[in-house]
Amino acid sequence: MAGSVKEYTLCYHCGQQCEQDIIVADDKSFCCTGCHTVYDILQANNLCTYYDLEKNPGANQKNKKNSTAFAFLDNPEMTAKLLDFQEGNQAHVQLYLPQVHCSSCIWLLESLHRLHAGILQSRVHFSRKTIQLAFDTEQISLREVVELLSKIGYEPALNLSDLGKKKPQNAHRKTWYQLGVAGFCFGNIMLFSFPEYFSYADFFHEEFASLFGWLNFTLGLPVVLYSAQDYFRSAWWALRQKGVNMDVPISAGILALFIYSTYEIATGTGAGYFDSLAALLFFLLLGKIYQQKTYDTLSFERDYTSYFPIAITRLKGNKEESVALPALQVGDRILVRNGELIPADGILYKGEALIDYSFVTGEAVPVSKTLGEIIYAGGSQQGAAIELEIVKEPSQSYLTDLWNHEAFHKPKQKNLATLSDVVSTYFTFIVLGIALVSAMYWIWQGDLSIGIKAFSTVLIVACPCALALSTPFTLGNSLRILGRNAFYLKNAEAIERMAQVDTLVFDKTGTLSETHRAQIQWVGEALHIEELAFIKSTCKQSSHPLSVRIYQHLEGAVHEVHEFTEHLGKGVVARTPEFLLRLGSREWIAPQEMAVANAVWIEINGQVKGYFRFEAQYREGLEQMIQTLQSRYDLHVLSGDNNQEEARLRKIFGEKAHLRFNQSPADKLAFIESLQAQGKKVMMIGDGLNDAGALQKSEVGISVTENINQFSPACDAIISAPSLRQLPDFLRFSHQSRNVIKASFALSFAYNIVGLSFAVQGLLSPVLAAILMPLSSVTVVVFTTLLTNALAMRHQFLQKKPTL
Structure with a gap:
């Protein structure tokens, strides 16, 4: 067969064919002015490493929108709907970028600050294809941010009709296309290969056999060049980084099948393995889509369903009610006390707002707000309680991102996730060695066909995908199960650290004791009605459990409080024109007085009036919980109170x-x-108020909440107070989750040993290997899911998410 070969020039930026008017610069070809412009921008800012990480990583710029396409972003109302946060000259926004597809994209997008000084920070969430941006509004507007992204090939998908809702994502569309191409070619190659399957080749003329062979070769090209390109790209990237990943052996197997099949067709010595090659890619992609769908399900449930228990004080007339965050609606009036998190964007309706946005911006300077101003979610009130009217539905995913902020991450430790990566890496080298030895053995025996078959099937059937899936799927399902039992972990790493702790440290007030059930007794001078009203009004401003309990206990009207200040671990100070009140611990208010257990002391206008005494009520089931924990952990109690409760605590905790x-x-x-x-490996269990430093420092910090809006970023988990009694079960479940991972490792190794024993003998066809490889991944996912669910049932965990 003779003919001319037409040469094509590919664009250096996007990799697409340059059809006409090729632009050449720096010995590089570009298909259009847009691609050339992007290259010039990256070159001018020393960002051409973008092209080293991935070949032709950019998006095509031929259909790029003109400069007026984003003019609507000059409208302040439109901008306000898109922004997640704006204070002073700093704004935050999350945008969906459907073009994100590789490591080069992540590198470039997280280097945007080098393209424009107004970009303060950019963070990419690869699986969601989103970017979180913080920018200086005095240097760059939202419109200019969007235009900059569009200019470098990452035009955000802005759907104004769906603002505030989760944008539809077609992140896996390309994989579906690749699957479709592989399936189409697989079916047709099988059709052309029927004579070979049924040994009818002798009835066909040699020219027909050759024709069918070249047709199979033609159909095999799109399978290799398109359906398999992600595997080649990933493997090439790993090799360029002087490493290997699980796509290296897969790519080697695909190339071995293609080259040997092409050799047989070209020399007329056989029909090749193009049917096996197409089937291989079809089943590989089918398994990949299954994994992606399962990951998406876990991510969806983690981000949008497993709400951690952040409760809101909603105002209905003169009444207060505690509601869970998802129940909050636009137009609701809420009360935010000192130290509480702003759960959703709202207009300041009443009070003096002093908002600390350090949780969002990293800047610890509180910002004053006046009536009618908007206050953004993520800040915390510093001062007297304020009232807000909600203007935007709360975004749980936004608050979850804040909770997972880098500033609150624990130091990285060696854990099972790292073990999985190490095992996968060594496993890949071992598999490559076995494949080469098998091929050389059969070639030495004079059977090149079996040698190629053994080489390719070893590489395919022994892929360490199952090993890599064991940890994320086990821990992801464990996160979901624990979340349904009102134990909300920040991330999967917290489960692994839970399994390693050997020491438990408990706070007392609000953790071991239940303040809402405590009986209150006033000891001291008789108080006037005005003084009682002032004490109640002051306690309303604080979110401390004892202050909340005093507020609920006292009767009478509530008045406005000025100059409210809370001193952690000590108490509060408040002022009105008539009174100056100090309320707190004996050491702070009246150190000369005799120590009293569980007391809040009162000083008005410099005179100590007495104290509120609380009869401590320890949590139901506490003794049984402590007895269960004693056999396995060292137990400690740290209390800010005096030692008058020591006898009761010693009876519960024992002498050790x-x-x-x-x-x-x-x-x-x-x-x-x-x-x-x-x-020691320490777990700290506290109320999140006075324990923030200890929670952050410990290996695992757990904040206990009783329907209060005290959101502690320092903790690794938030547990609803009624679920605290299940702590021994939660700790045991974390140990068992690690054992599930180890068991799934053993299952994966057993599968690989059996599969390899057949593959090295050339007894396993590439098609069967291609089916078994994703089947092993499915087996591991099903195994870990069923086993973790069985363990949850054994612990009698709830099957549905509890309500607050």
Whole structure:
């Protein structure tokens, strides 16, 4: 067969064919002015590493919108709907970028600050294809941000009719197209190969056999060049980084099949394995789509269904009610106390707002707000309680992203996820060695066909995908199960750290004791009605459990409070024209007085009036929980109160437990550090108020919540108070989750040993290997899911998410 070969020039930026008017610059060809412009921008900013990470990584610029396409973003109303946060000259926005597809995209998008000084920070979420941007509005507008992204080939998908809703994502559309091409070619190659299957080749003229062979070759080209391109790209990227990943052996197997099949067709020595090659890619992509769908399900449930228990105080007339965040609607009036998180964008309706946005911006300078101004979600009130009217539905995913902020990450430790990566890497080298030895053995025996077959099937059937899937799927399902039992973990790493702790440290007030059931008794001078009203009004501003309990206990009207300040670990100060009130611990208010257990002291206008005494009510089931934990963990109690409750606590915790009293927040932090210096792995269980430092420092920090809007970014988990009694089961479940991962490793190794024993003998066809490889991944996913669910049932965990 003779003919001319037509040469094509591919665009250096996007990789598409340059049809006409080729632009050449720096010995590189570009298909259009847009692609050339992007290259010039990257070149001018020393960002051409973008092209080193991935070949032709850019998006085609031929159909790029003109400069007026984003003019609507000059409208302040439109901009306000898109922005997640804006304070002063700093704004935050999350945009959906459907063009994101590889590591080069992530590298470039997270280097946007080098393209424009107004971009303060950019963070890409690859699986969602979203980017979170923080930018300086004095240097760059939202329209200019969008135009910059569009200019470099990442035009955001802006659907204004769906603002506030989750945008539809077609992140896997390309994989479906690749699957369709592989399936079409697979079916037709099988059709052309029927004579070979049924040994009818002798009835066909040699020219027909050759024709069918070349037709199969033609159909095999799109399978290799299009359907398999992601595997080649991933493998090439790993090799360029002087490493290997699981796509290296797959790519080697695909190339071996293609080259040998082409050789047989060209020499007329056989029909090749193009049917096996197409089937291989079809089943590989089918397994890939299954994995993607399963990952998406876990991600969806984690981000949008497993709400951690952040409760809101909603106002209905003169009444207050505690509701879960998802129940909050636009138009609702809410009360935000000192230290509480702003759960959704709202207009300041009443009070003096002093908002700390350090959780969002990293800047710790509180910002004053006046009535009628908008206050964005993520800030916290510093001062007297304020009232807000909600203007935007709360975004749980936005608050989850704040909770997972880099500033609150624990130091990285060696864990099972790392073990999985290491095992997969070594496994890949071992598999490549076995494949080469098998091929050389059969070639030495004089059977090149079986050698190629053994080489390709070893590489395909022994892919370490199942190993890599064990950890994320087990821990992802465990996160979901624990979340349905009102134990909300920040990430999967927290489960692994839970399984490694050997020391438990408990706070007392609000953790071991239930303040809402405590009986209150006033001891001291008789108080006037005005003084009682002022105390109640002051306690309303605070989110501390004891302040909330006093507020609920006292009767009478509530008045406006000025100059409210809360001192962590000590108490609060408030002022009106008539009164100056200090409310808090004895050490802070009246150090000369005799110590009293569980008391909040009152000082008005410089005179100590007395104290509210709380009869501590320990949580139901506490003794049984502690008895279960004693056999496995070292137990400690750190209390800010005096030691008058020591006898009761000693009866509950036993003689081996370590009890410490009169502990300030700094003392608690120092104690955690001293335990860690002894090599202990510490879990701290506190109320998230005075324990933030200790929660952050410990290996695992758990904040106990009783329907209060006290959101602690320092903690690794938030547990609803009624679920605290299940802590031994949660800890045991974390250990068992690790064992599930180890069992799935063993299952994967067993599968590989059996598969390899057949593959090295040339007894396994590439088609069967291609079916078995994704089947092993499915088996691991089903195995880990069923086993973790069975363990959950054994612990009698709830089957549906509890309500607050």
